[in-house]
Amino acid sequence: MNTAEYRRTRRKNRRGVLVALIVALSAAFSLMAMPAMADEVNVDEYDNSIIGNVKLESVALEGVLLTISGGGYEVEVATDADGRWKVGVPDGDEFTVTLNEDTLPEGIAVIDEVGDDDTPNVKEAMIGPSGSTVMNFFIGRGERNVTSFFDQFVERIVNGVNFGLMLGLAAIGISLVYGTTGLSNFAHAEMVTFGAVMALIVSVDLGWPVWIAIPLAVLLSAGFGWSLDAALWKPLRKKGVGIVQLMIVSIGLSLALRYTFQYFRGGGTEQLPGSDSPDIPLFGSVSLSQTNMISMVISIVVIVIFAWWLVKTKIGKATRAVSDNPSLAAASGIDVDQVVRVVWILAAAMAGLAGVLWAYFRPGIRWDMGAQILLLVFAAVTLGGLGTAFGALVGSIIVGVLVETSSLFIPSDLKYVGALGVLIIVLLFRPQGILGRKERIG
């Protein structure tokens, strides 16, 4: 294989990975949402099943024929209007799934993901202990496999900044709470989920327009933060409960709230209105969906307002003073309790907003969606230096960009590993974080 050919294959593969990710993700989400809609064959006859979703860049392909065979059993299935298919299969562990490429639209083919597979449209399916297996194909357009590595890189960086700004909204709150009260709040993840769930209830269950639902969700989140402080954290502070104890209480609260969301919303994924907005090309091959652009603008505006508040206003200055030294702040006449209350309200409001944006970015709302990014938020905060608001923002953007770009080099299901690994490495050399101070280490 000569160099040019090799490069082409590499590009093709990268594109393939990207498409595969989209196909797999959309399959996972859509299957979780409404599994009964798939075009189903023999599902009632057998307990085991193979399921899949044929999509090209999130556009469903209808009427694609697939043949599933193995152990003397053979069945044919066609995808439905949403690109889904499902077949029941008898006991036995291995089946061959063949996608009939002639039934794909013109100019579209199954992409060879390995690089040396002559028949990428034929795959072996193993039935796992769960009795069901997901089988997806890597589908792409021949003539569009020319996205250069540089273009992809730029696209990932733009996405990463967007993700990072969203993380930043959550991270600033955690950092402020830590700075003023010393609490590493694990329940912050559930404050993120709370915002998204509230937006879902207002917009979908009550049917109100999104532009009312989201501000209302942020307001409800702020109220949630205030009531948590009033009902739980303030009494515990008054009682003089230790920092480690408070942290374990927040873990308990996190578990209780997370499963409460599951209790009321179930284990599935639900979508906010407008989550399927079209992509708008920006430059080169970089395109962002409308919601992503709006979300980026909202993040930036909120963060700028917050920075102004923290640096210029009286209560912002008081917050920084309490972060610096609570006793000294109290001695100079600052009402520490009031500052902490304001911090909880702000932190919860920003976490709620982050939850709504995360719901659009993922996309989808799930009971444990906050917990999925909690560690990234902690990584961001620790990178930047616990307790410093601007450090949290810098850390978030680094983590966001790292997570998004790392999947160009490592398998995409390991993209969080890169960010968490960097956290551990940074702590080796600079335990106090990028903008933190030495006193924070033991």
Add this chain to the structure above:
Amino acid sequence: MDILQILSNTGSSLIAPATIGYALAALGLAMHFGFTGLLNMGMAAFMAIGAYGYAISILTFGFPWWGGMLVGVGGSLVFALILGIPTLRLRGDYLAIVTIAAAEVVRLLFLTTTFDKYTGSADGLSGYHESFRAFNPIPDGTYGFGPWEYNANGWWVRIFGIAILALAAFILWAVMRSPWGRVIKGIREDEDAVRALGKNVFSYKLQSLMLGGVFGAMGGIIYALPASVNPGVYVTSLTFFVYTALLLGGAATIFGPIIGSVIFWGVQTLLSNLLPAMVNVGLLPFMTTTQSQTVRFILVGVALMLLVIYRPQGILGNKKELTFVK
């Protein structure tokens, strides 16, 4: 509603392999958190490394069962070194965040499809029982009475697990009354004072992390021994649940973690059987059976909060032994 069946399931859970696995992991956390004061939130990773080390070495490399266990334990020692060297200098809450991140890294590495050949990715691993069962000295048949009626393999796993648990409890008791244990407790009370006495605090902490990590790895192996290794088990919630069991029994005690685990699983099994049954006969008209399965996890969270606030020393503990309570 079959009350007898519910009670029987609950009774059976008291000596289930999962209970023994939790008890071992909780003993490890007692070493880390209760005695040394290290806020290790990555216990799930030690359990995962134990379980995967055992299963992979048997399935991929054809080791005998004891070889698999040695690999699992060895893996946890290596992980303790890798985790401890950069992080043990960090203060309590920082350490918690970093260990929880490390545990998540370990879980994602076992979950990724990249190493599917060895780890089975999302499906996990199973079918590694042959070697362990071949070593079973108990003749075939069913033994026991009431809720505790198991076949030869069932008893073999339980007896082996309880023996390991007893050994671990004995080791923990023995080292904590030795001079080494006094230094460890001293580190928990006042690190600087111990340093002033010329002790290498970092080295002691690392040894504590390794010993507790071995208990955790054995816990992971016992947990996976009768059935399969499933990556969905080793999530951060597992660490939190083990902490709940530990704090329930008493963090700085030998028997506390064991009693805490038994109560934790007893109550969990009771609720997971009782609540759906109550829903089915119409006693809880406002929830579905699926919802009733979620309730017990909400209760774990609430119980953890109440425990830490009102009785941080747990059932057996002594409040003087708790430096994390200010």
